[in-house]
Amino acid sequence: MAALAAAAFTCIVTAQSALADGTDPAVVTPITGESPLAADCGLPEGDGYVLNPDTEVQPMVAADPKRPGRLVAVYQQDRWSKYGGNGTGVVLSDDNGATWKRSANQPAFSRCDGGKYDVTTDHWVTMTPSGTALAAAFSLSRTGEETAIVVSRSGDGGEHWEAPVTLGHDDDPRYFNDRPAITADPYHPGTVYAVWDRVDTQPSGEWVQPVYLAKSTDDGRTWTSRKVYDFPANSGAIGTELVPMADGTLLIGMHQETNTSAATQVIRSTDGGETWSEPTLDVPAPFAVGVKIPDPDDSGDPVRNATLPLLAAQPDGKVVNAVWQSQDADGTFHAAYARSTDSGKTWSKPVNVDKTPTGSAAVPAIAVAPGGTVAITYYDFRNNTSAATLPTDFWAVTCTTDCTKPGSWRERHIEGPFDARKVPPTSVGRLLGDYTGLVASNSAFVAVYGVATGDADNPVDLHSATFYK
Template sequence: MIRRFRALLPAAAILLTGTVALPAAADDSATAGPAVVRPVSGISPLAAGCGLPPADGYTLNSNTEVLPMLARDPNRPQHLVTVYQQDRWNRYGSNGAVTATSDDYGLTWQQSTNLPAFSQCNGGTSANGGDYAVTTDNWVTVTPSGAAVAASLSMSRAGDVTAILVARSGDGGRTWDAPSTLQRDDNPQFFNDRPTVTADPYHPGVVYAVWDRIDSTDAGWVQPIYLAKSTDDGRTWTTSKVYDVPNNSGVIGTQLVPLPDGTLLIGMHHETDTEGATQVIRSTDGGATWSAPTLNVPAPLAVGPRIPDPDNSGDPVRNASLPLLAAQPGTQVVNATWQSQEADGTFHVAYSRSADGGQTWSTPIRLDKTPTGSAAVPAVAASKTGTVAVTYYDFRNNTTDPATLPTDMWAVTCSSNCAKASAWREQHIEGPFDARKVPLTSVGRLLGDYTGLVSVGNAFTAVYGVSTGDAANPVDVHSAIFTG
C-alpha cells in the first residue's frame, strides 16, 4: 500500500556562480544572470533538547533541514515565503518546521519571528492545537491579500495519531497565528498524509488544502482525497472527502491548481497493490465533483524501488518524488512533471503539457539531460510569459569512491514548443555535494520528496537541500536565482 511516513537563517556569504540584478519594484520583471546561490539555513533554531529523545529505531539528524517548499506573493513577486523541516528523524518527520521570508526574490532571508505551532518544538501545546511530537510534509502558499498559509502533517512519534494542520500569517510569513485542525485521527486505522495548500489567485479569499487519508481494515485499504476550503483568506475552513477510490487502491501527492475560468485541477499519484500512475483530475463546479483522470500515465510506485546507487554501495537514495503541476498565470496552459522509470531501473524527469485547462495532454517526454544514471526530485514553475523551468538532482559527477555520492542540482527551461524535448536547455545550479551526508531514512537517503520553485518574473527562484561537509551542520537549505 502507499502509506508513507515521512531546513532558513541568513548566512554570511553568497556563493556566486554568476551575477544578479533584481529590481526592487514589484513589477514582475526580475532578471538575472547565471544561477546565484544563497545559503539560507544553518544551525537549528529549535530549543536545545526539545522534542522526544532518541529511542530504539529512532535517530535524530540534528541541524538538518530538508523538504523545503516555496511560495511567492502574487502581487509582490519579490516577497517569498519558504517552509522546511528542521532536525529530521530517520522515521516519521522532523522535530519542527521553520519558516522564513525574503523581500528581494531570495537573495536574503529572515527567519519568522515565531514559527507555526505544528509541533511541540515549534511551540505547539494542547491549548493552541499543536501538541504533536513531529511535523512533516510542510507546504505554503500566499493569498492575493499577502497572507501566507502553511500546512503540516503533524503526528505522534509512532504515527498512530495524525492530523492535518494549517496556520495563517496575516503579514506574509513574519508572524504566525495558532494552527487550525482540518482533520485529526486518533485511531491508527486512519492515516492522514501529504497535504498541500493553494490560494486561488483569481478569487481573493479562497484557499484550498488537499491530502489523502488512508483507511485500513481487515477487508483491505483505500486512500481517498480530502479537501478543505476557506473563503475568508485562511481563517476558517470546511472539510470533506471529495474523491473516492476502489478498494485496495489510493492516491498520494495531491496538489490543487486553480485556473482563471474556475476550473480546479488536482495532480496526484495513484496506486494499487502492484501498479502506479501519474494522474490529473478536473472539477468545474468548485470541487463538488471530479472527472475521471485526463492524464493517466504509468509511474513507479511511490515508495517502491529505490533510486539505483551508482556505486552499488547498499546506500541508495530514497524514491518518494510525486507529481507536481504549474499553470501559466492567466491562461489554460498547465505543466505537469513527475518521476518516471526506465527499463534499466533508472529514474528520470517526465513532462506533459495541457493547453486546454487539463482536458487533454501532450505525449509525455523525458526532460532531464542526465547522461548516465538517474535524475531525481523534479519541481516545476511557469512564468506569466510562458517560460517553464524544471529543477532536479542527478549524479553525473559521481566518482569511483563508493563512500561518497557527488550530487548536483540542475535546471532545464523552455520558452516555446515545450512539448518537444529539444526545446529545453539545461544549466547547472549548484554542486557537487555529497548525498551520502543527507539524512538516512528507512527507504534511503532523503534528498527530498520535493523542492520549491517559483517564477519571479523573467527569472526563477529555487529552494532545495544540500549537504555541507560540516558534521555539526550536515544539511542546509539553499536558494538559487536563475533565468529561463
C-alpha cells in the same frame, strides 16, 4: 543550539560571467545554518529513532502577489530517521531570494514550536492575493498512530504565525492522514484550497486511500473539509496537489496506486470542487512510492524516492504543465513532462526533459512564469565516481516554446557536486527530499533546495538559487 541572527544572510554569487550558452549564472544564497531548536525539545532517541540536528529538508516556497520580490519558504527542521522532524522553519526574502531572514515565530505544528504533536513533516506554503501566507503540514505522534493535517495563517506575509487550525485528525491507527498541499486561488481572492490523502485500513486487511479537500473563503481564517474523490478497495492516491485555472476549472494531480500497479493522474472539476472527473492524464508508472532510486555504486546505501507529481499553471490562461518521476526500462528515474492547453481536458504525450546523460534524475520540481517560460529543477549523479562518495549536482532546465519536444529544453548547472552520502540516512534511504521549492518571481525563477555540507555537526543546509530563462 545557537539561533541564526535575524539579519539577512550573505549572498554568494556562483559566477560573474555569462555561461557558455549565453545565459546568466544562477545566484546561490545559503538560507540555513545551525538549528534554532533546543537539542532536547522533542522526544528522546530510542526504538530506532535517531535525531539529525541541524538538518533541514523538504522546502516549499511561495511568492507574494502583493509585494514583488517577497518570498516565503517553509521546511522541516531537525529531521528524525523516521517520520518527520522536530520543528518547522520559515524564512523570508524581500529581494527575490538574494538574502533571507527568519520569521519572528514559527507555526506551532509540533511540540518544539509550541504545538501538541511529536513531529511534523510535508510542509507546504501559498500566498493569497491579499499577501496572506498560509502554511500546511502533516503533524503526528512519533509512532504514527495519531495523524493530523494542520494549517497556520500569517496576515503579515509570513513574519508572524497564528495558532494552527486542524483540517483533518485521527487517533485511530486504522487511519493515516498524509502529504497535504495548500493553494490560494489567484482568481477568487479569499479562496484557498488544501488537499491530502487519508489511508483507511479495513479490519479485513483491505485498504483505500481517498482524496480529502478543505476550502476557505475568508483568506484561511475558517475551513470546511470533506472527502471528494474515492477509490475501489486496495487502491488510492498520494501526493495530491490542487491547481486553479483562470476559467474556474480545478485540477488535482496525484500518484495513484493499487496493490499491483501505479499511475500518474490528473482529475478535474468544473463546479468548484463538488464533483470530479475520471483521470484526464493517466500515465502508468512501473514503481510504487518508496521504490529506491538505483544506487550508482551498488553500495546498498540508496537515495530515498518518494517524489510525487507536481502541476504548474500559466497565469490567466488554459495552459498547465505537469512533471513527475518516470522510470526507464533500465531502472533509472527521469523528469517526465506533459502539457495541457485546454485546462486539463487533454494532455500531450509525456517526454523526459532532464539532460542527465547516465543514471537517474531525482526530485523534479516545476514552475511557470507569466510569459509562459517553464522551469524544472532536479538532482542527478552524472559526476559520480567509483569512490565511496556520491557526488550529486542540482540542475535546471527551461523552455519557452515547443516544450513537448525534449530538444526545446536548455539545461544549466545550479550547484554541486556535493556528497549525498553525507545526507543523514533515514529508514528509507538518504533523504535529499521528497520535493524542493521552485517559484517564478518577477522575471526570474527561485529554487530552494537542500545540499550536504560535509560538516557532521550541520549535515544539510538549504540554499536558494535565482536564475533567468
